Amino acid sequence: MSRLFAELKLRGTSFRNRAWVAPMCQYSSVGGYPQDWHLVHLGSLARGGAGLVMQEATAVVPEGRITPSDAGIWEDGQAQAYERITSFVRGQGAVVGIQLSHAGRKASTQPPWEGDEYVEAASGGWETVAPSPVAFGDWPEPAELGADEIRGLVEAFRAGAQRALAAGYEVAEIHAAHGYLLHQFLSPLSNHRTDEYGGDLDGRSRFLVQVTDAVRAVWPQDRPLFVRLSATDWVDGGWDVEETVDVSRRLVGHGVDLVDVTSGGLVPGARIEVEPGYQVPFARAVREGAGLPVSAVGLITAPEQADQILVDRSADAIMLAREVLRNPTWPLWAAHVLGDQVPWPPQYQRGRWRR
Template identity: 55%
Template sequence: MSALFEPLRLRGLELPNRAWLSPMCQYSAGADGVPTDWHLVHLGARITGGFGLVLTESTAVSPQGRISAADVGLWSAEQVDGWRRITDFAHAHGTAIGVQLGHAGRKASTMVPGHGRGSLPPEQGGWPALAPSATAYRGFATPVAASTTELDRIVADFASATERAVEAGFDVVEIHAGHGYLLHQFLSPRANHRTDTYGGPFENRIRLLVRVVDAVRAAWPDDRPLLVRIPGTDWVDGGWTPEESIELAVRLAGRGADLLDVTTGGLDPDQRIPVGPGYQVPFARRVRAAVPGVAVSAVGLITDPEQAEAIVGDGDADVVLLAREALRDPSWPLRAMARLAPRRLTESYPWQYSRAVPAPSTVDLTK
């Protein structure tokens, strides 16, 4: 049996394989943050495409936490109803679905991609961005340094969004603490210049994320898994380091995180990333070695079925997340299955597409 197509159990949820859809912003919600027909069709294609778990794009826990005015959210009952339409579709087709909860911090209130760059001007509906410190991401407006009262509210917003995720029918929640958004900003000395209990030493910089993890885990049912996306490195001097990632992973493993989704970069425009196939996999490998009791995922330029199979089969990660490749090919897992685990094809194809199942003569049935 292919390692990529072995099931994985996280708490009370069994996922049929280890090829999952990575969260990817679509910037296609209305001003109310409700998912639209685009989200149903976009996620629906991957729901029927064989992914073991489908994760939504980063979903804002508050209006202020949106990256752009076209972001989806989970702060209202109307949004719950919009997501329920999509989770019902997933469950009707036997696919698990998770929501990634996030807050953009100093990268909030930006122009919608394709409609401009940089921060959205106030006269066009922009709003003040909150951050650890009043230090802008280059090219963006200067944010407001969050008060401790505002940080308390943000923790509560994550908890409330988690409760709405239960109402919306999600199977998994992921906390987004990577890609230069708010929780990552607190982790990194390049963005966090505070002198209170949320800044300075490692213990202080991880404080907000730890509080969010505790609040989300308390609001999330015990039988459902919690994922946390963490940075492996900032790729810049004076930033977050791989050693800090490992120490953070150990802490989160003891606080109810069931899978650590290891990514890199996005915090500082001075980053220098040696981009290439699987370039982030070594960071996942190190975290997995440090926390053997917790699952770890790898993401980043994973495109080929044999490449994904090797990552899981060699023990570099428990799961691979597909991003751009999944945009190009919504049925990537079915294509990979035809090459790696052809005996699973008939049970995995939607019956409406059964005429497209590759004939046995075209695949190697010895695998």
Template identity: 65%
Template sequence: MSELFTPYTLRATTFRNRAWVAPMCQYSSVDGHPTDWHLVHLGSLARGGAGLVISEATAVTAQGRISPFDAGIWNDEQAVDYRRITDFIKAQGAVAGIQLAHAGRKASTGRPWQGHGPIPVAEGGWQTVGASALGFGDWPAPRELSTDEVAELPSIFAAAASRSLEAGFEVAELHAAHGYLLHQFLSPLSNRRSDRYGGDFAGRTRALLEITAAVREVWPADNPLFVRLSATDWVEGGWDLEQSIAVSARLADLGVDLIDVSSGGLDPRQRIAPGPGYQVEFAEAIRSKAGIAVAAVGLITAPAQAEQILADGQADAIELARVLLRDPSWPQRAAHELGDSIAWPPQYERGRWPS
């Protein structure tokens, strides 16, 4: 059996394979509630054979949405609406995961296909908040969160995690990447605070570590907890790989089971030269130096490529994104190409590739 289709266990949760769905925003929620689109979108990815299906960045407060059309889990009614989706994902043999997020200064923006960019308050947007009153590029500056407001974030994220459990999710991931609020605290480019949540490495990582501890306390001991990090800002003087390794080791001590390793998104000055597997080296470094499991993501599109990353010990799982939008059955096709056999829904059995 290939590495990609060998089952993988974290705590008491076993994933049927290591081909996982990365969180992908759909900008299709209504007041934070999932819709039929989410049922079909996430359900089709579970039906296609993925081992883990992580829903999109899901805001822990209304203010924390990337756009007015983003998913949320800041109230119990939203959690109830997710249950039919998580039930369907699990019925297909996949594990259901949720990414808990707050967009910070990158909130209150439009749908990408309608002109991505800040939405003014007069047009239905809202005042954004951030680690410091520094805008993303030429976007409006956020209001800096007070020390007391930052200290309240752990309870806000923990409440969202508790609702996620009630909604049927089995894996929770904290979004500390791509320039959103928790990443804004980590990077010296966006965090100029003078209180205990700013300054040196200890201060800039404090919010993430306090939130992680609070979520781990309410998240069941048998259920895995992930954190997504941008391993580097791709800007001189910003958050970098060495700091990512250091915070990953601290997160492991707090009960985090896996780091979902991405990069960038904090500063429009970033200079990235993307190519096949361009972020894998970051995942490999965190895995080897921080002693924690990692998922690799970013232009991993071919089954043989994914298999080689796992076989070489560079990552423990592969997260897939755009390639799954093109081909929701990618895991089933990959299994065929790698000479493996995985379960198909009986309704689709007649569509299997010839052996």
């Protein structure tokens, strides 16, 4: 059997393979509540053979949404609305995960197909917050969070994790990447604070560590906790691979089981050197330097390519994004290409590829 279709176990959770669905925003929620789109979208990816289906960035407070149409987990009714989705995903043999998020200064925008522009409060938006009053590009300057507000957000992440557990999610991922709030605290480009949440790496990572501790405290010991980190800002003087490895090493002691390694998002217009598998070296650096499992993502499109990344021990799992939007049954197709025998939904057996 290929490495891609070998089982992976983290704590008490077994993943049937290592072809995983990355969290991808759908901008299709209403008041933070999922719609039929989410059931069909996430359900089809589970039906397509993925080992893990990770739900999109899900805001722990209303002001944490990227757009007014983002998913939320700040009230109990939302948790109840996700139950039919988590039940269906699990019923297809996939593990179901949720990404807990706050967008910080990158919140209150339009969906990308409407221009990806800042939405003023008069038009349904809200004032954004950040570690420091440093704007993202030409968007409005965010309000600096006070220490009490930061502690309140730690509690919001904890409460969001509790609701996610009630909703049936098996994996929780803390979103500290792509220029959103926790990443904003990590990077010296966006965090100019002089209090306990700024300055050196201890200060800039304090919020993330506190959130991790709060989520781990309510997340069952037999269920995995992930953190998504951008390994580099792709800008001189910004967050870098060495700091990512350092923080990842620290997170091991706070109950994190896997780091989902990506990059960028903090600075508009950063020059990113994109090529197939361009973020895999970052994943390998974290895996080797921090000594914990990692996932790799970014222009991983071919089954042979994905499998070789795992064989080379550059990562322990592959996060798939645009490729599974194009082909929701990519894992089933990849198994065929690699010569692995994996279960198909009985309703789809007649479409199975034959050798």
